Amino acid sequence: MSIDVLAFGSHPDDTELGCSGTLAKLVQLGKQVAVLDLTRGEMGSRGTPEGRLNEADNAGKILGLKQRLNLGLPDTQLENIRELQLPIIRAVRKLKPHVCILPAPADRHPDHGDGAKLIADAIFFSGLIKIKTKDDDGKLQEPHRPAHILHYMQNQPFDPDFVFDITETIEIKEQAIKAFKSQFNIDNPGDEPETYISDPLFFEALRARAMHFGHLGGFKYAEGFIYARKPIPLTSLNVFFETSPKR
Numbered sequence: 001m002s003i004d005v006l007a008f009g010s011h012p013d014d015t016e017l018g019c020s021g022t023l024a025k026l027v028q029l030g031k032q033v034a035v036l037d038l039t040r041g042e043m044g045s046r047g048t049p050e051g052r053l054n055e056a057d058n059a060g061k062i063l064g065l066k067q068r069l070n071l072g073l074p075d076t077q078l079e080n081i082r083e084l085q086l087p088i089i090r091a092v093r094k095l096k097p098h099v100c101i102l103p104a105p106a107d108r109h110p111d112h113g114d115g116a117k118l119i120a121d122a123i124f125f126s127g128l129i130k131i132k133t134k135d136d137d138g139k140l141q142e143p144h145r146p147a148h149i150l151h152y153m154q155n156q157p158f159d160p161d162f163v164f165d166i167t168e169t170i171e172i173k174e175q176a177i178k179a180f181k182s183q184f185n186i187d188n189p190g191d192e193p194e195t196y197i198s199d200p201l202f203f204e205a206l207r208a209r210a211m212h213f214g215h216l217g218g219f220k221y222a223e224g225f226i227y228a229r230k231p232i233p234l235t236s237l238n239v240f241f242e243t244s245p246k247r
Contacts, residue, residue, distance in 0.1 A: 003066055004031040006097035006146070010078060010115030011041040012056035012070070013180045017206065018152035019101055020063055021166025021173035022223050027064040028169070034067040035060060036091055038115055039075040046192045047182030059179035062172060067095070078114040080121055088122035090133045093141040100146045105226070108155040116151060120228065123149065149228035157209070160224030161232065163217035165243075170210060170221045177206070218245020 005026055009015040015023065015035050023033050037056060040049035047055075053070060060068040071087045078084065092100075100123055106113040125131050127145030135141050153160065166173060177184055182192075184203055196202065207221075214222040 001094060002032075002096040003034050004097065005033045005099045005101065006092070006095055007033070007035050007101040007152075008103060008115070008119050009035065009037045010103055010109070010111040011039055011044070011075065012037045012052045013041070013059070013177070013183055014103060014112070014154065015101075015152070016059050016063075016173070016176045016180065018103070018154050019223055019225075020059075020176045021169045021210065021221065022101075022152075022164045022225075023065070024063050024169040024172040024176070025164070025166060032066045033063070034069070034095055034097070035063075035065055036088075036095075037068070037070045038073045038078060038088075038119075039111070040070060040072060041075055043075040044183070045195050046198060047180075051182055052180070055180045055182065059176040062176045062179055076111060078111050078118050080114070080118045084118060085122040085125060086133060088119055089126040089131065090135070090141065092123055092126040092146070093133060093144045094135060096144045097146050099148045099150065101150045101152055101225070102228070103151065104154040104156065104158070105151055106156070112154050120149065151226040151228060153209075153224045158224070158226065160213065161227040161230070163213050163219070163222035163224045165214070165217065165219040165221070166210060166223055167214065167220040170207070173210075174203075174207070177203070216247070218243075218247035 007015045027033050041052045042049040102119050103112045103116040105116050127143050129143050133141045210221040213224045214220050
C-alpha cells in the first residue's frame with residue numbers, strides 16, 4: 001500500500017481538531033489520506049476507550065479517510081523509546097506515505113509534544129535498513145522515509161510557516177469533531193465531569209481560530225502548519241500562481 005498523506009494524533013480527535021479541514025480538502029482533491037492514532041485516549045476525563053474508537057471511526061468516514069489505525073500505545077506515557085517507536089515504524093513502512101502530518105512540537109497536553117517527538121524519530125528510523133520490522137504476514141518490510149513532515153496546530157497557537165485554505169471544508173471539519181460526542185459541544189455534561197474541551201464555547205473558539213488564520217492568509221478559514229525540515233523545498237513557483245489571497 002502507498003498513500004499520499006498520513007496524519008498522526010496522540011489521541012483520537014487530535015487530527016480532527018488540528019488538521020481535518022486540510023485532510024478533507026486533500027480527499028476532495030483525490031489524495032489517499034490515512035490517520036494513525038497513537039493511543040485510545042483512555043486517560044481522558046470523559047468517554048471510554050471503546051466509545052472513542054467508535055467515534056474516531058465515524059469521524060474518519062465523514063472525512064473520507066482511506067484508512068484509520070490505532071496503535072493502542074499508553075495514554076499519558078508516550079516515552080520516546082524503541083518499544084514505542086517500532087509500531088510507528090511498522091505503520092509507516094506499511095502505508096508508505098509521501099507526506100506525514102504530526103502533532104504540535106509543544107502544547108498544553110504533554111502527550112502532544114511527546115507524541116510529536118516520538119513520531120518524528122520513528123519516521124527517521126523507518127528509513128534505516130538495519131532496523132528490521134515485519135508486516136502482518138511475517139515478511140520483512142522495506143525501509144521507507146516520507147518526503148515531507150508537517151506539524152499541525154493544537155491548543156497553543158504558533159507562527160505557522162504556511163496556512164491552508166479550508167473555507168470549503170470547515171463544515172466537514174466541524175462534523176468530524178462533533179462525531180466525538182463524548183468530548184465536545186456538550187450542553188449537559190451529565191454524570192461525567194465538565195472539561196476544558198466539552199464546553200460549547202471551546203467549539204466556538206475553534207471556528208474563531210480558523211477565521212483568524214484564514215484572515216492572515218487571505219482566506220475565510222484556514223489551518224496553520226509548521227514545515228519540519230526547513231527550508232521548504234520547491235521545484236517550481238506554481239504554488240504562488242494557484243492562489244490570489246485577499247490581504
